[in-house]
Amino acid sequence: MSRREWRESQAPGAAADAPPADARVVPDFLGAPLPSEQPSASLTILTVCTGNICRSPLAEVLLRGRLEQLGVRVHSAGTHALVGHGMPEPALDLALKAGADPQVAAAHQARYLVEPIIGDADLVLAMAREHRSHVVKMMPNRLRRTFTVREFARLASTLSTEDARSAADAAGGSPQDRFAAVLRAVADQRGLTPSVAEDDDVVDPYRRSSETYARSAAQLVPALDEVERIVRAALA
Template sequence: MSDFDVPPRTRRERREARADAGAPVILTVCTGNICRSPQAEVLLRARLRDLDVRVHSAGTRALVEREMDRTAQELALQHGASPDDLAAHRARWLQEPLADDADLVLAMSREHRTAAVELSPRHLRHTFTVREFARLASSLSDEEIRRAADAAGSTPRERLAAAVAVVSGQRGLTAPAAPQDDDVVDPYRREREVYVESAEQLAPAVDATARVVRVALSGD
């Protein structure tokens, strides 16, 4: 039985447990959990492999226990994912304990962002589309992110939460994007060219996310 199957008895206990849990948690979300969100998951893991960070993915209408889509796997491998991570993936539903445990939720579209917030409303400021997070983070220097993390405390989850908060603070300060520019296109059952487009939208956003996490946790 996983940690997510036995949530703490109260939200206060859950928050206290999270503060002491050590490794920060990043959750990526799409619809079926076989294309975009597992791509984001395995690419983030690859970028952050030397750091103690837990990365999970889930789907709002997951094709439960399905493997990752083969074309999505191939493109993720080209972008640096681990073959072992690709082989291990099995789709699962987005559920409240999973969303509530995350320090950062990265949705593949605004629709998925809304679904995650509805499950865990207190994480509104910690939930973004992945391209939105990258866009907002681009207005912040490494020094600004590091300063926010240093002021927050010494635990990894405190430091990441502070970095995410400073990114969230850019909402309303930066020029809004066109709605489609904050979404990653859904390639499922479409032409290979759409899979390529989707991966090319996702990979730079993952890199931008990894920068924020790495600066917050390691100062590099």
């Protein structure tokens, strides 16, 4: 199913087989929905790239391995996804070397980025500025939840764990409230560190050399360290 077909299926005349109003279903465009029969996660993180086969699934499987025990759901999508494709061998090798679960990494299948997936996310981590722009154009109200992953890491690097935890504690309440408060604190770090726009992107390695794959991972993995630190501070 394409994005257009899914949107047409949501038209009023196509609602005969709609799920109950209290059922939360996020389509994956691989022929089956993702029903929320599983317990709701405390937080949801979405990673986004172009084809959803290299950068964003690498980020997904690594973050999932680090954060799943905290109840955090991590998934990914592509702005021009190669729907149904898995991670290419170089990306899969990098994932395994970085500690990803082999079964999770091998099971990945690319899917399109659509509005319900964005709307479900507490944090959207784009792999490059073009993907961040794409997300915000699709859902402008997600502007404050959307960063490139390296931009997020750069901003977070100037926010101590203690300050992040204090921001979360001040918000109290649910994990979503705590995390939203920490996201505001991260965003408030803008202007405190020098930046070059290109440095906020993770290079696209698709169909390029093994050296480019390694460079892409070297840009991505340290950024994920900061994401993990901030999430743990918010949920502490």
